Amino acid sequence: MDRNSRKAWLYLLPSLILLGAFLIYPLIDVLIYSVEECYNFASQTYQGIGLYNYAYVLHDPYFLQALQNTFVLVIITVPTSTVLALVISTALSSIRPLRQLFQTIYFLPYVTNTLAVGLVFMVLFQRTEYTDGLVNLMLEWFGAGPIDFINGPHWAKMFVLCFYTVWVVLPFKILVLTSALASVNEDYYKAARVDGTSRARIFFRITLPMIAPMLVYLVITGFIGAFKAYSDAVALFGTDLNAAGMNTIVGYVYDMLYGDSGGYPSYASAAAILLFVIVLTITCVNLLVTRRRVRA
Amino acid sequence: MNIKLQNLTKRFPARGKKAQGEVTAVQDLSFEVPDGMLVGLLGPSGCGKSTTLNMICGLETPTEGKIFFGEEDVTALPPEKRGVGMVFQNYALYPHLTVLQNILFPLENLKGAERPSRKEMRRRALETAHLVQIDELLERRPRELSGGQQQRVAIARALVKTPRVLLLDEPLSNLDARLRLQTREEICKIQKKTGITMLFVTHDQEEAMSISDWIVVLNNGVLMQQGRPQTVYDDPANLFVAKFLGTPPINVFEGEVRGGMLLLDGQAVLPAIGAPDGPVFAGVRPEGFIPAVDGPVACGLNRIEVLGRDTSIVCTHPACEADTLRAIIQAEQAVVPADGTVRFSLRPEKVFLFDRENGARIATGDAPATGD
Amino acid sequence: MMNSKISRKPAPDATRRKNGLTTALTYLLLSFWAVVVLFPFYWMVLTSLKSYGAYNAEHTPVFFTLSPTLENYQNAFTAVSLGGYLLNTLIFAVLTTAAMVVVSTLAAYAFARLRFRGKNLVFGLFLSMMMIPTELVVITNFVTITNMDLRNSFPGLILPSITSVFYIYLLKENFEQVPDELYRAAKVDGTSDLKYLWKVMIPICRPTLVTITILKLIECWNAYVWPRLITDAPAYFLVSNGIQEIRENGFGRENIPAMMATVVVISIPLILLFLAFRKKIMEGVSRGGTKG
Numbered sequence: 001m002d003r004n005s006r007k008a009w010l011y012l013l014p015s016l017i018l019l020g021a022f023l024i025y026p027l028i029d030v031l032i033y034s035v036e037e038c039y040n041f042a043s044q045t046y047q048g049i050g051l052y053n054y055a056y057v058l059h060d061p062y063f064l065q066a067l068q069n070t071f072v073l074v075i076i077t078v079p080t081s082t083v084l085a086l087v088i089s090t091a092l093s094s095i096r097p098l099r100q101l102f103q104t105i106y107f108l109p110y111v112t113n114t115l116a117v118g119l120v121f122m123v124l125f126q127r128t129e130y131t132d133g134l135v136n137l138m139l140e141w142f143g144a145g146p147i148d149f150i151n152g153p154h155w156a157k158m159f160v161l162c163f164y165t166v167w168v169v170l171p172f173k174i175l176v177l178t179s180a181l182a183s184v185n186e187d188y189y190k191a192a193r194v195d196g197t198s199r200a201r202i203f204f205r206i207t208l209p210m211i212a213p214m215l216v217y218l219v220i221t222g223f224i225g226a227f228k229a230y231s232d233a234v235a236l237f238g239t240d241l242n243a244a245g246m247n248t249i250v251g252y253v254y255d256m257l258y259g260d261s262g263g264y265p266s267y268a269s270a271a272a273i274l275l276f277v278i279v280l281t282i283t284c285v286n287l288l289v290t291r292r293r294v295r296a
Numbered sequence: 297m298n299i300k301l302q303n304l305t306k307r308f309p310a311r312g313k314k315a316q317g318e319v320t321a322v323q324d325l326s327f328e329v330p331d332g333m334l335v336g337l338l339g340p341s342g343c344g345k346s347t348t349l350n351m352i353c354g355l356e357t358p359t360e361g362k363i364f365f366g367e368e369d370v371t372a373l374p375p376e377k378r379g380v381g382m383v384f385q386n387y388a389l390y391p392h393l394t395v396l397q398n399i400l401f402p403l404e405n406l407k408g409a410e411r412p413s414r415k416e417m418r419r420r421a422l423e424t425a426h427l428v429q430i431d432e433l434l435e436r437r438p439r440e441l442s443g444g445q446q447q448r449v450a451i452a453r454a455l456v457k458t459p460r461v462l463l464l465d466e467p468l469s470n471l472d473a474r475l476r477l478q479t480r481e482e483i484c485k486i487q488k489k490t491g492i493t494m495l496f497v498t499h500d501q502e503e504a505m506s507i508s509d510w511i512v513v514l515n516n517g518v519l520m521q522q523g524r525p526q527t528v529y530d531d532p533a534n535l536f537v538a539k540f541l542g543t544p545p546i547n548v549f550e551g552e553v554r555g556g557m558l559l560l561d562g563q564a565v566l567p568a569i570g571a572p573d574g575p576v577f578a579g580v581r582p583e584g585f586i587p588a589v590d591g592p593v594a595c596g597l598n599r600i601e602v603l604g605r606d607t608s609i610v611c612t613h614p615a616c617e618a619d620t621l622r623a624i625i626q627a628e629q630a631v632v633p634a635d636g637t638v639r640f641s642l643r644p645e646k647v648f649l650f651d652r653e654n655g656a657r658i659a660t661g662d663a664p665a666t667g668d
Numbered sequence: 669m670m671n672s673k674i675s676r677k678p679a680p681d682a683t684r685r686k687n688g689l690t691t692a693l694t695y696l697l698l699s700f701w702a703v704v705v706l707f708p709f710y711w712m713v714l715t716s717l718k719s720y721g722a723y724n725a726e727h728t729p730v731f732f733t734l735s736p737t738l739e740n741y742q743n744a745f746t747a748v749s750l751g752g753y754l755l756n757t758l759i760f761a762v763l764t765t766a767a768m769v770v771v772s773t774l775a776a777y778a779f780a781r782l783r784f785r786g787k788n789l790v791f792g793l794f795l796s797m798m799m800i801p802t803e804l805v806v807i808t809n810f811v812t813i814t815n816m817d818l819r820n821s822f823p824g825l826i827l828p829s830i831t832s833v834f835y836i837y838l839l840k841e842n843f844e845q846v847p848d849e850l851y852r853a854a855k856v857d858g859t860s861d862l863k864y865l866w867k868v869m870i871p872i873c874r875p876t877l878v879t880i881t882i883l884k885l886i887e888c889w890n891a892y893v894w895p896r897l898i899t900d901a902p903a904y905f906l907v908s909n910g911i912q913e914i915r916e917n918g919f920g921r922e923n924i925p926a927m928m929a930t931v932v933v934i935s936i937p938l939i940l941l942f943l944a945f946r947k948k949i950m951e952g953v954s955r956g957g958t959k960g
Contacts, residue, residue, distance in 0.1 A: 196376020
């Protein structure tokens with residue numbers, strides 16, 4: 001090896017060591033864990049190799065609950081947040097005064113601690129013996145009865161989780177879409193105006209197709225992000241998500257690994273790999289569908 | 297349809313954080329574009345020509361003044377009500393639509409009784425495509441086309457609504473040199489075929505001179521001169537126009553008029569009948585020099601550039617405003633002087649006198665300063 | 669001519685009024701969402717200023733308070749070890765970010781400037797690593813750190829959090845924009861690579877370095893999953909775990925105003941950082957950051 005090559009590898013060494021130890025080795029290792037049956041964490045022994053761990057996870061009611069919760073969360077929040085972000089950023093691009101101020105405000109949730117602000121949401125939605133909470137007060141104005149969003153019915157808890165998730169992911173989406181809208185050449189709009197194109201037609205026939213690649217990117221990252229939901233749920237419902245019936249797949253993985261019900265890295269690995277497969281499949285489907293759609 | 301601009305003024309609020317007040321882009325501009333002409337709006341960048349075009353188009357509202365199409369006052373009308381077509385500098389073709397869809401786009405915007413049937417739309421689109429000769433490209437997307445083809449698609453899209461006026465913003469600036477020549481003729485041809493009034497904006501005087509029936513020269517938002525290209529070239533109204541038109545550019549001397557004679561470096565060179573005594577700028581077109589052994593203008597020879605048909609002589613003269621001056625003479629007249637001094641006499645019709653203070657043309661007996 | 673059909677009405681007042689209405693509706697929508705975004709912040713500050721007794725006496729929530737008190741803030745620093753959590757997080761964030769910047773700069777420099785065999789292959793490998801989800805590798809990392817006896821320690825917290833392939837990629841792209849001539853000139857003058865990196869590359873690429881530093885600081889400040897797995901001694905809790913701990917066991921009773929005070933204290937550093945580097949952060953995030 002010549003002197004230059006040696007120097008280059010020296011520069012790369014720290015990142016190679018760290019990535020090897022904490023990214024590549026674990027990736028291989030997790031596959032091994034997931035097929036080692038009856039792995040004992042204390043003695044670090046196992047009894048055989050097979051797919052039992054996967055079978056166990058797939059039959060575990062907690063996992064099925066987590067799977068269901070995650071899918072509901074994904075199906076509700078991804079379209080809602082994308083459409084909402086599109087509406088808000090379109091509105092934002094159509095004004096000039098106060099635009100910067102609004103942009104700054106909308107970005108705030110991005111730089112806040114999910115756990116901490118989740119606590120505020122909990123307080124807003126919670127119903128205790130002392131008080132019905134602020135949200136219930138507002139519901140009362142519209143004549144709706146008090147609902148405990150934090151310890152009450154499953155749908156109410158799901159609603160809060162979805163609401164909070166949308167609140168948390170919107171800043172990123174608004175930011176990306178606003179800059180996508182700003183990058184559309186002004187001349188297209190001028191040309192459309194000379195031709196007397198209506199606002200709606202400009203939006204659907206010009207703006208939307210022009211920012212379509214960015215929308216696709218947002219939908220795909222949105223799916224991936226929503227499938228990995230976890231800390232938002234913890235913030236609202238506490239660490240014992242299984243008891244609250246609000247666990248997510250990632251939450252299930254961590255619970256299997258650590259905590260009161262933990263100590264089963266094999267089950268955790270199997271669940272993590274299942275999650276990875278789901279996300280990968282959905283991403284591929286997304287790409288196939290959108291590619292055909294965007295081309296046509 | 298003739299276009300009439302009446303005392304048009306456009307002021308913008310000044311940009312930037314500390315800027316105050318307003319910037320005047322166009323100042324009290326009046327001119328008339330006769331029906332069925334190809335008119336070039338010419339000026340250096342930032343002279344207000346694009347703002348003028350946008351006001352005619354309806355994308356900007358004038359601060360003061362009026363715009364007439366024929367007898368009709370269109371000043372307050374939105375662009376789509378004016379019946380104008382516009383070709384943008386970068387063409388603004390929708391990248392996700394095919395050529396045909398791009399051309400159909402303006403027609404699909406029409407509503408109610410104005411909206412033709414699908415079949416009629418298609419017929420008109422194909423007809424327009426045929427006019428600009430892009431019949432084979434209809435199913436392609438803009439990025440699959442060359443610059444010249446995109447240009448033609450943009451023209452087709454502007455023409456499909458059969459506008460009263462076609463406006464073009466720097467139509468040739470995004471094309472390479474070879475395509476420019478071709479597209480120039482193409483635009484000319486389309487204009488002759490349709491007979492539509494066309495107004496285009498350019499900063500390239502050669503481009504404007506070569507295809508326009510009429511040119512309008514602007515500087516700093518103020519009208520400098522208008523007229524047929526040859527007239528403006530032969531009879532510039534002021535120093536700016538004289539300098540702006542013509543390649544190579546006009547040679548400017550600091551001269552003096554005394555007793556009806558033009559003096560350069562103290563040497564009487566030409567009669568200047570009717571001009572008052574005093575310092576002047578004298579502009580001499582490169583083709584205004586005639587080599588003459590006893591000519592009154594003595595120049596130090598710098599170099600001779602052989603251009604084939606013509607010869608360009610680069611030399612110095614003490615009264616010349618620039619470092620060197622350039623004379624273009626016929627190749628056979630070129631002689632290399634032994635002592636490094638070339639002597640010229642001047643063609644009176646190629647020499648213009650301008651006021652030293654404001655650059656205005658000074659009328660002399662042998663060349664009328666104004667008029668067409 | 670054919671245009672006789674196009675209807676032309678003089679300056680339509682109706683259109684202008686319609687435009688005004690659209691603008692008003694736009695501002696209404698934007699303001700509504702601004703309220704939705706800001707309200708939780710307002711509520712947490714408001715609640716943190718109410719006394720415990722006053723808050724619990726409100727059966728119907730009150731939107732303001734006439735007797736603000738700082739007692740909750742005092743509580744937050746005395747009754748629970750919020751100060752300790754803040755200090756831990758600060759140490760964790762600063763050390764991790766510093767290590768990340770050094771490691772990433774070196775790697776990015778090697779990819780951008782140095783020539784060596786297998787460069788494209790290694791870089792391709794790096795890029796493909798961007799796709800590995802944290803959830804997959806966290807399990808083994810947990811076992812590794814546990815086996816190394818590094819639980820409840822800063823090395824255990826920091827080591828797996830240092831590398832970020834995305835930042836290496838971002839820096840490499842930026843480094844490559846520095847013209848080759850500068851490098852050749854430096855070489856002719858006998859400058860060493862390390863000196864060139866330090867004296868030329870880093871100053872030129874400072875904006876990008878600042879951006880990734882801030883983004884990494886934010887990421888560290890909000891880290892939850894890894895710290896939760898690797899620390900169970902409150903002495904090593906970061907703010908995210910601390911807030912969870914406070915929520916479940918803190919203050920002895922359901923002391924919401926005190927909790928809100930801790931939330932305010934935790935949120936303020938990041939909001940200040942954001943307001944100071946607003947442009948940089950938003951630009952950096954729109955270039956490819958994602959949350960979580």
